[in-house]
Amino acid sequence: GQNIDQPTEMTATEGAIVQINCTYQTSGFNGLFWYQQHAGEAPTFLSYNVLDGLEEKGRFSSFLSRSKGYSYLLLKELQMKDSASYLCAVRPPGDYKLSFGAGTTVTVRA
């Protein structure tokens, strides 16, 4: 099964950088997703990592280390609109379903 851990809450200042960590313990691995969810809205896809390393997409980057069971989502040049919950999700091998962590609520302050 999957055991996915991420911090509950983080607070940062507008313009700053925040790093959200996600650790997972699975019997196998076939991809890690990050989703953004604004309050009262549906999750939306941010990034997908299946190989080790850093994937950069504008102000957002996601890193994966399969040997350590570890990923992080890096949010740069924070804006007020980045205040949201960020969900880490893992896809086991041979499966198409995802297991989600509880999410990290990021609050951006002026």
Place this chain on the structure above:
Amino acid sequence: NAGVTQTPKFRILKIGQSMTLQCTQDMNHNYMYWYRQDPGMGLKLIYYSVGAGITDKGEVPNGYNVSRSTTEDFPLRLELAAPSQTSVYFCASSSSGNTYEQYFGPGTRLTVT
């Protein structure tokens, strides 16, 4: 292209009542999912489907039923609603591409009193 649509957006049920949450996708995705999300919690998988006529239980199926008669529609049925089923329900779909990235509907906020 509307993506994934869900109805209703909000609903209040009395204990013991039944209802069906509707979900439709227009992306021709084979895979569809129902999740529930309780406050401060992640998404828990209720049921999923790999195609029309095929459904299977997820982590928390008790108290729910599904059907998949077409590729587009994946309704979730609540029988004998209980306060523990108060939650936000999300429907999602994915294609059978490399990533199986899931697209979510806007959610149904259900309260059982």
